[in-house]
Amino acid sequence: MRKLLLLAMVLTSATIFAQGTVTGTVIDSEMNGPLPGANVMVLGTSNGTTTNFDGKFTLNVTNATGTIEISFVGFETKTVKYSVSNGATQDLGNISMATDADALDEIVVTSFNLAIDRKTPVAVSTIKAAEIEAKLGNQEFPEILKTTPGIYATKSGGGFGDAELRMRGFNSENIAVMINGVPVNDMENGRVYWSNWAGLSDVTRTMQVQRGLGASKVAVPSIGGTVNVVTRTTDMEKGGSVMAMTGNDGLMKFGATVSTGKTENGWAATVSAAKTTGERFVDGLQFEGYNYFVNIAKEINEDHQLSLTAFGAPQRHGQRETLYSLEDYERSDRGIKFNGDWGYKNGEVVNVQDNFYHKPQISLNHYWTISDQTTLATAAYVSFGTGGGGGFTGGDLRSVNSPFRAAPYEPLNLDLVVAENVANGADGSNTILYNSRNDHNWYGLISNLTTEITEDIEFQGGVDLRYYKGKHFREIKDLLGGQYFLDDSNENEPLNLAKAGDKFSYWNDGIVLWEGIFGQFEYAKNDLSAFLALAASNTSYKRIDYFNYLDSDPAQETDFQNFFGYSAKGGANYNLTDKHNVFANIGYFEKAPFFDVVFQNFQNDINDKAENQKIFSAELGYGFRLPNLRLNLNVYRTLWQDRSFVVPFDGQDGAQFFANILGIDALHQGVELDFNYRPFERLELSGMASFGDWRWKEDVTNVFIFDEGQNIVNEDDPINIFIKDVPVGNSAQTTMALGADFEALPGTFLRADFTYFDRLYANFEPTERDEQGLPDPWEVPDYGVIDVGLTHKFEFGPFNAQLNANVFNLLDTEYVADARGGSVARESSVWYGFGRTYTVGTKINF
Numbered sequence: 144m145r146k147l148l149l150l151a152m153v154l155t156s157a158t159i160f161a162q163g164t165v166t167g168t169v170i171d172s173e174m175n176g177p178l179p180g181a182n183v184m185v186l187g188t189s190n191g192t193t194t195n196f197d198g199k200f201t202l203n204v205t206n207a208t209g210t211i212e213i214s215f216v217g218f219e220t221k222t223v224k225y226s227v228s229n230g231a232t233q234d235l236g237n238i239s240m241a242t243d244a245d246a247l248d249e250i251v252v253t254s255f256n257l258a259i260d261r262k263t264p265v266a267v268s269t270i271k272a273a274e275i276e277a278k279l280g281n282q283e284f285p286e287i288l289k290t291t292p293g294i295y296a297t298k299s300g301g302g303f304g305d306a307e308l309r310m311r312g313f314n315s316e317n318i319a320v321m322i323n324g325v326p327v328n329d330m331e332n333g334r335v336y337w338s339n340w341a342g343l344s345d346v347t348r349t350m351q352v353q354r355g356l357g358a359s360k361v362a363v364p365s366i367g368g369t370v371n372v373v374t375r376t377t378d379m380e381k382g383g384s385v386m387a388m389t390g391n392d393g394l395m396k397f398g399a400t401v402s403t404g405k406t407e408n409g410w411a412a413t414v415s416a417a418k419t420t421g422e423r424f425v426d427g428l429q430f431e432g433y434n435y436f437v438n439i440a441k442e443i444n445e446d447h448q449l450s451l452t453a454f455g456a457p458q459r460h461g462q463r464e465t466l467y468s469l470e471d472y473e474r475s476d477r478g479i480k481f482n483g484d485w486g487y488k489n490g491e492v493v494n495v496q497d498n499f500y501h502k503p504q505i506s507l508n509h510y511w512t513i514s515d516q517t518t519l520a521t522a523a524y525v526s527f528g529t530g531g532g533g534g535f536t537g538g539d540l541r542s543v544n545s546p547f548r549a550a551p552y553e554p555l556n557l558d559l560v561v562a563e564n565v566a567n568g569a570d571g572s573n574t575i576l577y578n579s580r581n582d583h584n585w586y587g588l589i590s591n592l593t594t595e596i597t598e599d600i601e602f603q604g605g606v607d608l609r610y611y612k613g614k615h616f617r618e619i620k621d622l623l624g625g626q627y628f629l630d631d632s633n634e635n636e637p638l639n640l641a642k643a644g645d646k647f648s649y650w651n652d653g654i655v656l657w658e659g660i661f662g663q664f665e666y667a668k669n670d671l672s673a674f675l676a677l678a679a680s681n682t683s684y685k686r687i688d689y690f691n692y693l694d695s696d697p698a699q700e701t702d703f704q705n706f707f708g709y710s711a712k713g714g715a716n717y718n719l720t721d722k723h724n725v726f727a728n729i730g731y732f733e734k735a736p737f738f739d740v741v742f743q744n745f746q747n748d749i750n751d752k753a754e755n756q757k758i759f760s761a762e763l764g765y766g767f768r769l770p771n772l773r774l775n776l777n778v779y780r781t782l783w784q785d786r787s788f789v790v791p792f793d794g795q796d797g798a799q800f801f802a803n804i805l806g807i808d809a810l811h812q813g814v815e816l817d818f819n820y821r822p823f824e825r826l827e828l829s830g831m832a833s834f835g836d837w838r839w840k841e842d843v844t845n846v847f848i849f850d851e852g853q854n855i856v857n858e859d860d861p862i863n864i865f866i867k868d869v870p871v872g873n874s875a876q877t878t879m880a881l882g883a884d885f886e887a888l889p890g891t892f893l894r895a896d897f898t899y900f901d902r903l904y905a906n907f908e909p910t911e912r913d914e915q916g917l918p919d920p921w922e923v924p925d926y927g928v929i930d931v932g933l934t935h936k937f938e939f940g941p942f943n944a945q946l947n948a949n950v951f952n953l954l955d956t957e958y959v960a961d962a963r964g965g966s967v968a969r970e971s972s973v974w975y976g977f978g979r980t981y982t983v984g985t986k987i988n989f
Contacts, residue, residue, distance in 0.1 A: 162205050163227030164824060167235035169198045169213055177260065178240055179269070179349070186210040186222060190943060195271060201824070203889045213238060232824055257351055257371060262672045264714035264726035266354040266764055266777040266815065268292070272375075275344050277934045278894070280949040280982035281390045284337055284344050289898055290880035292777070292815035292833040293354050293368075297960040300463035300974055301423050301482075302498065303430035304338020307961075309874040311354060311781065312811045312837035313367030316737070319357075322372045323452060324589060325506055325524045330611035330655040331738035339502040339528070341456040342434020345398055346415050349373040354815070355762050355779055356712050356730045364678075364710055364732055366758050366783060374436065374452070375400075375413055386417075388947075388984030394421035396984070398434075409442035424977040426477055427485030427494060427554065430460035446512045455503035461485055461494035462532070465541050466963055466972035475543070475552040479957060479975035483543055486555025488623075493557055495540055495576065500530030517594040526585040533620060536648075537574030538563070561624035571640070572625025577648070582614040604662035607680070609655070616650040619643050633690045649745065650690045653738055656683040656703070673715035682706045682735035686742045701747045706735035708755055724766045731759045736787040743789060743801045750789060752803040757784040771821040780812040782840075790862060790910050792848050802848045802862055807909055808840040809871060825886035835876040835902075839866035839909055865917065866909045872920050873906035873961075890936040901925035905962035905971045918966040926958035928976075944987040955979040 171178045177198025184191035185204055194200045202211070207227055214220040219241050227233045258267040268291045279287050283306030285296040295309045310318050316333030319326065322343070328335055350372050357369040381404030388396040398417025405411045415436040422429050434456040441449045463482040475481040484496040506524035513519060538560065539545045543552050547559045564572040591605040619628055619641050627640040630647035641647045659680035666673045683703040692699040712730030719725065733755040741753050760781040767774040786807045792800040813835035820828045846862035847855045870876070882896040903923040932949040955978045965971035 162207055162229055163203075164232040165202045165204055165211060165225045165227065165235060166232060166824075167200060167211075167223075168237050169194045169200065170237050170239045172239045172241045179271075181240065182214045184212045184214075186212045190938065193271065193273065211235070213240065257349070257373070258353055258357075261718055261724045261766060261768070262667065262716055264672070264674070264716040264728045264764070265357055266292075266762060266775070266779070268352045268354075268817065270350040270352075272348050275347055275350065276986070277892075277947055278896075278930075278932060278949065279344050280388075280932075280947070280951065280984075281394055281980060282951065284340065287344075287350070288352060288370075290829070290831060290882060290896060291352055292817050292831045292878070293813070293835070294352070295874040295878065295900065295903075297974075298977060299961060301425040301977065302338075302428050302462040303423065303432060303460035304336070304341045304458065305460075305462060305498070306337045308335070308337075308370070310352075310367035311779070311813065312835055312871050312874045312876065314873065317366040319365035319369040320372070321369065322504070323374055323506060323508075324522050325504065325587065326609075327504070330585065330609065330657070331613055331653050333737060336500070338432075338458055338460065338498060339456060339500055341419070341432045341458055342417055342436070342454070343372060343374070343456070345400070345417055345434060346374045346436040346454065347372055348375050354777070355781070356714075356728055356760055364712065364730070366734070366781065374454070375415075375438070382989055384986055384988045386984060386986040388982055390421070390982035391980045392422040392424060394982065395419070405442075411440045413438045424480065424980055425463055426480050426482045427492065428461045428463065428482065429492060429494075430458065432456060432458035432460070448510045450508040450510075451505070452508070453503060453505040455501060457501035459499040460497065461492075462496040462498055463974070464496040466961070466974055467543065468972060469959075469968055471543050471552070472973075472975065477552070479978065481552065483541060483552075483555075486547075486557050488557035488561065493555075493576075494533060495535050495555065497533040498530070500528065502526060502528040502530075517592070519590065519592050521588070521590040523588050524586070526583075528581070528583045528585070530582070531578050531580040533576060533578055535574060535576050537572070540574070557623060564623050564625035567625060569626065571627045571629050572622045575619055575623055575625070575628050576621040578618050578620045580614070580616050580618060584612050586610045599666055599668040601665045601667075602662070603665070605660070607657065607659035607661065609657035611655040611657075613653040613655075615653065616646045617648040618646050634693050635690075650688075652687040654685040654687070655738065657681070670718035671715065673713070675713040677709075677711050678732075679707070679709045680735075682708065684738055684741050686747050688747050691746050698747055701742070701749065704741050704749060704753075706753075706755060708733045708735055722768050724768075726764045726766075727762065729761045731757075733757050740787040740789055740803075744791070744799050748801075750801065750803050752805075753787065754785055754805060756786055758782070759784075772818065773820075774818040775816070777815045778813075779815070780810070783809045783811065788910050792857060800848050800856055802846055804843060804846055804862065804864070804910065806841065806843045807864065807866070809837065810840050811835065811837045811871070813837075813876075827884045828882070829884075830881040831879065833878045837871035837874075837876055839869045839871065842867045863913055864910055865912050865915050869909075869912065869919055870902070870904045872904040874903065875900035876902035876904075892934045894932045894934070896930045897927060898930075899925070899927040903962070905965055907964055921962060921965050921967055921971045923959045923962050926956060928956055928958070929953045942987055942989050944985060946983075946985050948981070948983045950979065950981045952977060952979050
């Protein structure tokens with residue numbers, strides 16, 4: 144820490160103060176619209192910046208006269224002279240950039256999924272790399288979005304990469320996440336595990352959030368919205384950077400990035416790697432993570448370009464999976480840092496709940512210019528996931544009063560477990576640690592054809608093909624002193640004396656096939672742009688069970704269960720003037736149920752009544768633009784019908800049945816406002832307010848369960864679910880934010896963000912509300928958090944660098960971030976958010 148601060152002080156002493164300021168707006172000559180992400184440099188120096196989403200830039204210069212060089216992959220480099228007096232600002236106005244036929248094009252399918260301001264009729268927010276780099280610190284990657292309307296992001300249990308992202312009241316499985324055009328949501332349950340992408344922030348160039356239907360060209364849209372992440376690719380010039388960061392609880396991070404730029408023979412490469420270690424604010428959450436990124440691009444000729452990208456983030460971290468009552472945190476000496484899921488064995492830390500995973504993703508992108516009017520962009524990708532999460536079975540290790548704690552609320556003493564298992568001798572272990580593995584192989588292809596039918600009408604169409612095989616099993620990690628663990632769950636080996644590394648409890652595979660096609664017509668002329676999109680998909684599920692069926696039993700492997708889905712959406716944007724625009728979109732789609740709805744009782748029992756979920760969404764929006772003000776207002780309404788729910792039921796003879804419950808609908812509607820305002824050159828203000836009204840729509844009563852003979856098995860006890868007008872839990876329905884970024888000195892920026900959350904209801908399963916008159920779920924107390932930061936940019940010798948410092952939750956506010964169950968505080972289990980934390984880091988560019 145001291146060495147890092149000393150280095151920052153030495154480098155800061157080399158700072159050169161600016162002479163004046165140069166501003167301007169970079170325009171794409173073909174689109175006649177802003178060009179975000181363009182590099183703006185003072186010729187002959189390393190002093191530069193990039194354009195924002197509106198194509199605007201502000202650059203402090205050290206000389207009164209000079210030349211600005213503007214570059215962007217696929218465009219001809221342009222130079223513009225400037226002349227400023229001391230302390231003055233010169234506006235270079237609109238600077239038009241022409242496409243370069245000889246340039247190495249950026250080959251990212253995601254570019255066809257990004258929304259364009261005042262053209263694409265969707266609610267959108269864009270976060271640039273500079274903002275991520277300055278503000279993220281030791282936050283989880285999704286938390287950079289917490290000042291975005293409709294977003295609720297938490298650290299969940301607090302483990303490294305365990306963040307949860309919710310959008311407009313929908314959980315992560317209903318939010319599509321795409322990296323360079325490639326979907327990363329789990330094919331079986333739709334979830335996104337952010338620990339798999341822990342290093343993504345280091346190489347992100349743009350992160351765009353499209354709320355609602357969005358503009359992504361995939362076969363089936365998501366319910367809540369889409370997060371598009373564009374990583375660095377061939378747009379990087381020759382050079383690189385090194386970085387170091389430290390923070391609370393032993394955080395240390397080191398990394399480097401190197402780029403070749405485009406060589407004379409048309410090659411370009413970028414390599415990035417980093418290592419992160421430390422603990423977390425909560426007890427027992429040690430972690431170690433690595434991340435790597437490689438991009439190699441080749442211009443074959445003027446019509447064909449290839450780009451190969453590989454990235455991954457192997458990591459292992461402790462977890463806090465157990466939620467405790469408010470009283471438990473109050474009684475613990477550790478307060479909100481309490482975590483009951485860890486302890487010691489032989490004096491070393493052991494995480495009873497932990498996670499380890501490596502999910503490298505490799506994609507080969509091909510861009511083909513077929514003619515002046517037609518292009519074809521294709522991404523073939525593979526992903527191989529290995530790892531899982533730890534847990535235990537046997538004795539009570541979760542309770543705060545566990546007999547394996549020296550005292551209540553103390554860390555677990557696993558030596559006591561070892562002693563008990565050793566005493567059992569030939570009877571084997573009572574309590575063991577295990578790994579629940581979720582390995583997988585994933586192959587996919589997305590191809591998008593774009594052609595100009597007329598000057599005003601464009602067609603885009605393509606295919607979305609995926610194959611996924613998930614391998615699920617539980618293996619013994621530690622017998623904790625015992626000789627074996629007796630397991631009778633394998634029909635092929637009823638008396639299994641399992642040893643460390645052996646499979647037990649369950650072993651099955653899940654196979655998912657996805658075939659989708661999509662097409663979209665876009666019209667753009669003068670001030671009007673519109674689109675109409677249609678898509679269809681088939682999702683196929685198969686399950687293979689190696690434990691619950693004999694190897695000779697044909698029932699061990701099911702047939703594919705097929706679900707056909709489709710979508711139709713359309714929208715239009717109209718620019719009333721150069722300041723005002725309005726847009727609207729509407730859509731309907733059907734989405735296949737998740738894997739665990741189709742196969743019941745953790746066996747190959749097929750739910751033949753499983754149905755598609757049905758979603759209808761509509762939105763209206765308004766935009767206002769001035770040179771120093773950007774404002775957006777959106778109103779949305781999303782109706783989610785036939786959400787998949789299955790309830791198990793025990794028959795009189797002990798047989799297991801289940802009810803496939805249809806008719807559980809939810810209505811999500813709300814208003815969102817966000818703005819950016821620059822009252823003067825050195826100060827930028829930003830803010831948002833989001834007011835949601837998310838409720839379950841109707842009660843569902845008199846649901847009967849039938850056996851194989853179509854006989855009712857619960858005639859005297861039908862299933863009733865009383866959820867009408869009950870608020871949807873697990874996400875704050877009111878969110879607000881206000882931020883300021885002030886350039887106190889040339890190159891020195893101070894920032895502060897206040898975020899406020901209210902009307903957060905405890906999470907619950909609707910099927911648990913089986914009695915009339917139950918109160919609404921517990922409403923968590925509202926809370927607000929202040930984050931502050933400093934960025935200082937400076938030069939020394941031939942290098943430019945920057946120092947970043949952040950303090951999160953400056954006032955050390957104590958708040959509940961997640962809650963489950965209960966209608967009052969004392970009945971609910973919670974996770975507290977983190978208290979005050981900090982990071983300090985520096986980055987040197989060369």
